[in-house]
Amino acid sequence: MPERNKQFGLYGARGTKGHEAVARQLDALAGYIATPVTARRGLLARLRYLTRTDHARHRAREAGLTVTDRTLKAWLDGTRSPSRANLERIEQAYRTVRRENVARYLFARLNREGRGTRVEIHPINQSQVDRPRQRAVEYRTLNVRHWDRIVRAWAVGDDQGLDDAWVDQIVDLGSQWGQYEYVTNVGFAA
Structure with missing residues (x-):
């Protein structure tokens, strides 16, 4: 895809891939047992x-x-x-x-009968980037209506499939969607 970052972090920007942040949030929604397995x-x-x-x-x-x-x-x-x-x-x-x-429950909960779930996308951290090289990237929200591919890829642990499904959703942000391939955080609730 033309908007994919080839050398992320070259000038000091920090963040994680958007699909990894989505996976973290889905893990939080899954409600794993908090006590470690060693106890x-x-x-x-x-x-x-x-x-x-x-x-x-x-x-x-x-x-x-x-x-x-x-x-x-x-x-x-x-x-x-x-x-x-x-x-x-x-x-x-x-x-x-x-x-x-949990995946079956999350399908229904996140899709909400076609209404979808609002997702907050927090941009990359550019505090370590020199001023002339900083981009104007802002906090964005997006209503994701089709969670099936995202949740299915997360449930089976398919990292590439999750990345592809997430990129298919953020393309709806418009011509600058590539600026949100790496993020500080992605937040949503179910």
Whole structure:
């Protein structure tokens, strides 16, 4: 696309890709368990979430948690503790399954029966850029009506798909949409 930045940060501008900020916001809306997996309480909460039904167990196995039922029971009972590698697998499986479960809810909530959700886009931080090289970039709002591709890419962890879906939405900002490829923050609520 012609507006894509090729050398972002060359003159000192700071920010993150817009789709990464959107993913952060969707993660916040997903409502993950706050207690870390390394704490007993956080481990038990994640294991209960991943093992409460046969469907959840199946999704956890697909997401990479491939231990036996006997091992899971020992972890839940507290007779054994998972290794550091297994803790990472538990966390990854939990986040994957949680994203899949929350995605259906977010589709409906963000699309709001075709009305969409207002998104606030905060521009890049140009405080470290020399004055003659600074762009006039302002805070913008946009009403995103079609969240399906964005949420679907976020749910499966497709970074490139999320970037493409996000760019398809910010093109609605007009001829200067490329100035919002990198941002300080993207905010919306569901």
